[in-house]
Amino acid sequence: MTSLANKMKVLAVDDNRTNLHILQVFLKKLGHEVIIAENGEEAVRKFEAESPDLVLLDIMMPVMDGFEAARRIKAMARDRWTPVIFLSALNRDENLVEGLDAGADDYLTKPINFVVLEAKLRSMQRSLSMQQESIDSLRRVQAISDNVIDAIVTSNAEGVIVSVNQSTERIFGWSTAELIGKNMGLLVPERPTTADTSVDVAFGQELELEARHKNGHSFPATITVSQVVLDNQAMSVGVIRDISERKRTEQKLRENARQLQDYYDQTQAEQHLALRLMEKQLHRKGLQDNRLRYTVIPAENFSGDIVAANRSQEGLFYALLADATGHGLTAAISVLPVLALFYRMTKLNRPIREIVLELNHQLKESMPIGRFVAVTLVCLNEAEKQGDIWVGGTPEAFLFDRWGRVATTFPSINLPLGIVGNDELGGDPLHFSWSDESQLVLCSDGLLEATDPLGVQFGVERLIAATANTSPTDRFTKIEAALAGHQGTAIASDDISLMLIDCP
Template sequence: MKILIADHNPSGRNMLNRMLELDGHEVLQAGSWKEALKCFGDSQPEMAFLGQLADSNGNASAAELKALAPNRFVPVLLSTSISDHCSLARFLESGADDFIDPPYSHIIIKAKIANFERVRELYRKLEKFRSTTEQEIKLAQHMFNAVTHKRPAEPDFIHHWTLAAGHFCGDLMIFERTPDNHLHILLGDFTGHGLAAAVGALPTSDIFFAMTRKGFGIHEIAREINRKLHKLLPTGQFCAASLVSISPDAARLEIWNGGLPPVLLINGQREILHEFPSSKLPLGVVGDDGFDASSAECSLGDIHHIILYSDGLVEAQNANGKEFGGHGLASALRVSGPAGSLLDLIKNGVIEFLDGLEPHDDISLLSINLGAAC
C-alpha cells in the first residue's frame, strides 16, 4: 500500500516510516502542509498519517486531503500526542478516520492498516455495484423511453403526472385508439423498480398497442397481457393495472381494474360520483385458467373527468409518517381553482403534503377530461 506520512517532526516521520516499510508498504514523506497537498495530489496515496503541521488548516486538514480524492476512499489517521478528548473528537468529526498516539506500537499500526484495507475493499465492491446499478438504470430508462415513443402524442384532454421514488418512474402509462375510435388507456404499476419493471413493460406495451390497433376490447387485451406476464415473470413479479376504454362519443366507459386504487369518476362540481375499485388480481399473478378478464361498464352521463392513479399516491407519507390517503385526494379536489385543473389540484396537494420528501413508491396520476375527448 502507498502511504503518506505528513509531519513537521523528522524523527517521528522516520520512526513511522521504518515500521511501515517493514510491512512492505511504499512510504511518502512530507514535512509541511504544502508538501503534503502536492504529494497527495501527485502520488495518490492509499492512506495518510497526518501529524502536526504548522501551515495546516487544523481540524479541516483531513477533509481537505480527502477532497483531493473524491472518488476514492483514502483513510486519514491522525498521528498526534493530543490527549484532550474534545480536540480528538473535533478532528474525527472533521474528516479523520482514526488516530494513533506516540510512542507508536507496530502491532497496533499494522492492525489498523489491515482494518482499513478491509474497508477499502468494501468501498471498491460498493463502487463496482454502483457502476453496475447505474448501467442497469440507464438500460431500464432506455427501455421505458422506447415504450413511451410508441404511443401517439398526448392529446389535450389527457393530463399525466409522475413523481419517481428513485432515478425515474417505473409506472407505465400508455394509450391508443382502436380502428372504430374507442380510446384505450392502460396505467400499470410493476413490482420493483428500474430493470425489473422495464422487463415487464416491453411485452405489456407491445400487446396493448398491437391489439388496440386491431380493434380488440380491453378485456381481451388484459387476458393476453396476463398470459404473457405469467409466463415471463418470476413468482412475485406482476403488474397492478387499470385498463379503460372510452367510446367515441365519450358516453360509455368500460373498466378493468386489477390491483390499482379505485378509478374515480368526477362530476363538474369536482365531486366523486362513482368509484371502480380493484376487483381482479394484478396481471401476471395467475395463469389463464384462473384469470378474470370481465370488465365493468357504465354510462358517463354527468361525468366530466376520469382519474386513475397508482397506490404510490395514496401511500405517500409526510415527515410524521402520515399517509396522503384517499382523504388527501378528496381534500385536494375541494381546493378552489380554475376549471379543468383537476390534475394540478391533486399534484399540488401531494407535493405540499410531502414537503420536499421523496416518495417511498413511484407516483402516477392520470386525468381524462371527457368534455374535450369527443
C-alpha cells in the same frame, strides 16, 4: 472473529420479521452463522457482544435507523474492518451518499436479488480473509517483537554508528562488526528532518523514510530518534522498524477500495443505460394526446408504475395505468410485456376484455411466482360518450363531473394480472357514460399511501377534496399540489402514478 475459510458470523438487521427470516434461512443455507436484530439499537448491542464479521443492515427501522447504527458500529470496529452492507428499498443518490458517509461499504436494494447478495458476500469474504491473513501476520511479527525488538542503532553527534542490536543485523543484513564505525547514512540514506530543515532530527517523533538493505534494495521504514548522554557525550538512539508488510497491506486495501468503486461506477453506468432504454419504451406518442394529463414519480431510479395511451384506427381512445410488484429496475422490467401488448392490441381496436385476457396470459406464463401487475384499463368511445373500464388490483377509479364531484366510482373488483389463469380471472369490464366536461381519474396505490412527515397517508378523502369546486382545466394541477403539500419533506416509499382523462 470466526474462521473465514468456510463461514462468516453475519449480523442481519431488519424490522420486518418476514424479511429477516428469509435472510436468516438464506445465510444459513450458505453455511454462515447468523445473528439477528430487529432495530438499530439492538444491532449495536449485538455487534458489541458478538463481534460479527459482516453486517447486513436495513435503513428504515424504528428506535434507531440504519444510518445511525452504521456510524456507531464503525466507531466500535476501529481495530479491524467490518463490512456493512445496506439492504434497503431506498435507492436515490442521496440515500446512497448518506449510506456511504455513515460508513457503509456496499448497498443492495430491496427486493433483494439473492444471486447478487451471494456474490457480494463472497467478495467481502475474500477481503476479510486477506484482512485476517494480515492480522495473523501482524500477530506473528508481534510475537517475535516481544522477544526480539526492532533495530536499535546508537550514533554519535557526527552520525557515526556506535552500537547496534541483533535485530539490526536481521533487518539490514549487515553484521555488527560491519556497521560499527560506519555512518548512519549506510542504513538511512535520507536522514529524517523536521519542518525546520536546520534541525537534523525530529526527536521523539515517528517518521517514515526509505531505509537501505545491505544488498542495495530500499524498503519503507519508520524511525523514532531520542537523545541520550553517554560518557558525557551526546548520543542519538534510533529505533527503526521495517514497515514493508504494512505498506503492502495498505496497498491491497486501496486496491480493494478501487475495485469496489469500479464496480459501483459500472453498475451506475448500466443503470443509466437501462433507464434510457426504459424511457424510450415508455414515452410514446399516444401519451401526448391533448385529452390526457399524467405523472409518474418513481421511488427509485426506475418506476414499477407505467402509464400508456393510444388511439385505434377507428378512433377509440385507450388508456392504461399499471403497477408491478415492488419498485426499481426489477418492477420496471416486469411491465415491459404489458406495454408491447397494449399498443399492439389497441391499434387493432380490440375490446377491453380481450386485451385483459391476453395481458394476463402473457404475465402468468412469463413472471415468477409472487410477482404480478395491477392494472386499470379504459376504452372511451368519445362519439357516443360511452366507455368501458376494468380495474384489477389498483385503487378504485373515479368519474368526476364538471364541478369536481364524484359522479361514478369504479371499484377494484378483479385480481391483478399474472396471479391466476384466464379461466379463473373472471370479471367483465364496467360500462359507463358521461356528461359534458367529465373527467376520469386513475391512480396507483403509491399516491393514496403517500405519507406526510408524521406518517399520515394521503388517502382517497384528500384526493376527492383536492378536486372539489375546481374547473376541469386546473383539476390535475390541484391534485398534484395537494399531494406535494401533503408529502412535504417525507420520502416516498412506493412509486406514484396519476392519470386524468378528459371525457369530451
